[in-house]
Amino acid sequence: MTTLNTPLGTRRIAPIGSDHLPYSIKVLLEAARRHAGGGLVTDADVAAIEAYDARKVGETEIPFIPGRVVLQDFTGVPAIVDLAAMRSAIVRMTGKTEAADLVNPGVPCDLVIDHSVQVDAFNRFRVVPPGTGIVHQVNLEYLADVVYAQTADGQTLAYPDTLVGTDSHTTMINGIGVVGWGVGGIEAEAVMLGQPIYMLAPEVIGFRLTGSLAPGATATDMALTVTQMLREKGVVGKFVEFYGPGISGMSLPDRATISNMSPEYGATMGFFPMDEESLNYLRRTGRSEETVQLVDAYMRAQGLFRTDETPDPEFTDTLELDLGSVEPSLAGPKRPQDRLRVSDMKKAFEAALVAP
8 A cells, every 4th residue: 555645635645657557457357356365256356357458357356345325216215225234134143133233235325216215224324315316416526536535544535436236327437537337236235235246247349539529519420420430430338438639528428428428339438537627516516626637646646537638548449430520410200310411401300201
């Protein structure tokens, strides 16, 4: 472990190194190093991620222990019911009502609900009430810390915010430099109970962005174009990581829109590394300046902060889009990936009318 001096005091960090790695893989490596020796992650697991070669990934299985879980009502409430059942069971087994306090999520959990739900108090558990917003937007604008600072035994450890969520569009969080993706309720519950997610080391497809949107083109046009390109490329089960000078001119909401489309282009996630725009977004959404400075200092110290001068990582494969070439378009007529340029609308509409 090394130390990091920040406006909030001294923080220990698990160093990453390995500049050639994609940013998203660096985060997986940090998590493995931080949890190694605890019985769930072995030194061999750490070595496997350290040896990651994007050009020749192979069939290596690696563990990932996310830092938190985001739950939405349909799949989240059953998970809470399971925890409540465990509490009831341990009280019956011991005959002591206070034994219920032994059953709590192993990582911080947030439940975002759209209906009235009564939840008895758990440690490391928050409930976002109805009317606040949709789960993946609440996650982006409010729940994400980007960098956690956890104190134990009088020492504070800083580490990246990572998560899994039971909403398929959890990937919106990738727009702010946070590694996370959607999972099923069983996987989420396993993480709540402190278990890692085991997965094959992913291929990482680099998507280089250059230029800027032309007048009249919107973030939706951009997202539809990126989605169409990635579906044609074939990225199911892979990480997509965006890079290139075009990112610097993109707003955070535009990045989040592209990341949010990850289920549509089939990737596990669509990741944008942390940069100055990400820090500005944290300020605009009410995070304290001390928190922003901690995120800034940590990400730079760990090599997780991107600038136009930062060397590009090594990727399994790449593709490129000049944002200036994005044209106004429409999704459909049936699926979002079936993009139509506005200039082709009349022809496509007439063809649809005469189709059998």
